[in-house]
Amino acid sequence: LKHVLATSTVNEYSSLLNVFVKDYQRYGVRTFYNGLIPALMGAIPYAGASFFIFETLKLIYFERTNKEVPSVYRFLFGGFAGLVGQSSSYPFDIVRRRMQTLRIPTGHNVFYSLYVIGKTEGVKNGLYKGLSLNWIKGPIAVGISFTVYDTVYMHINQLLEVEGLNRW
Numbered sequence: 001l002k003h004v005l006a007t008s009t010v011n012e013y014s015s016l017l018n019v020f021v022k023d024y025q026r027y028g029v030r031t032f033y034n035g036l037i038p039a040l041m042g043a044i045p046y047a048g049a050s051f052f053i054f055e056t057l058k059l060i061y062f063e064r065t066n067k068e069v070p071s072v073y074r075f076l077f078g079g080f081a082g083l084v085g086q087s088s089s090y091p092f093d094i095v096r097r098r099m100q101t102l103r104i105p106t107g108h109n110v111f112y113s114l115y116v117i118g119k120t121e122g123v124k125n126g127l128y129k130g131l132s133l134n135w136i137k138g139p140i141a142v143g144i145s146f147t148v149y150d151t152v153y154m155h156i157n158q159l160l161e162v163e164g165l166n167r168w
Contacts, residue, residue: 035096038110042092050085054078054146074150075143082142086134091117091127 023031057077058069069077095113098104104113117126 035099038092038096038099038113041110042089042096044089045092046085046089048085049088050078050081050142053081053084057081069150071147071151074147077143078146079139079143081146082139083135085142086138087128087131090131090134094127094129 054077057080058074061067061069061073061077091114092110094117095104095110098113098117108116114127120126121129
């Protein structure tokens with residue numbers, strides 16, 4: 001809904017609630033699920049690439065140094081993993097946003113939409129348009145997330161070992 005409000009004409013909608021009501025009246029309940037399929041399809045390469053790269057980089061570091069990975073390296077590995085994950089799933093994000101703003105007709109499947117965007121606008125100016133802006137904020141957020149998750153996970157495991165409860 002927020003994408004519809006952001007891309008609408010000045011007088012078309014007065015608030016987010018107004019978008020909700022008008023779109024429900026015009027298109028029915030299905031309008032609230034526009035873009036769900038490409039969002040789910042984009043989550044697969046994003047999660048797969050980012051987790052694989054993060055864990056692989058940690059393993060390589062450990063094998064070469066035989067030391068635990070410092071937090072700053074976890075942050076850098078997480079940032080790089082986020083950059084690759086985001087790049088691998090970005091075309092699905094383009095399709096999702098266009099479906100949400102009704103720029104892709106209802107009923108067009110995701111792969112056909114990817115094909116049409118790539119054919120008419122090109123890979124760089126169509127499927128990856130705006131990716132460089134995401135490269136600024138995305139890797140930082142993912143790096144922080146991976147670092148915090150790993151640090152908390154290690155501390156919980158240490159606490160469980162002290163208590164004799166660790167079964168992993």
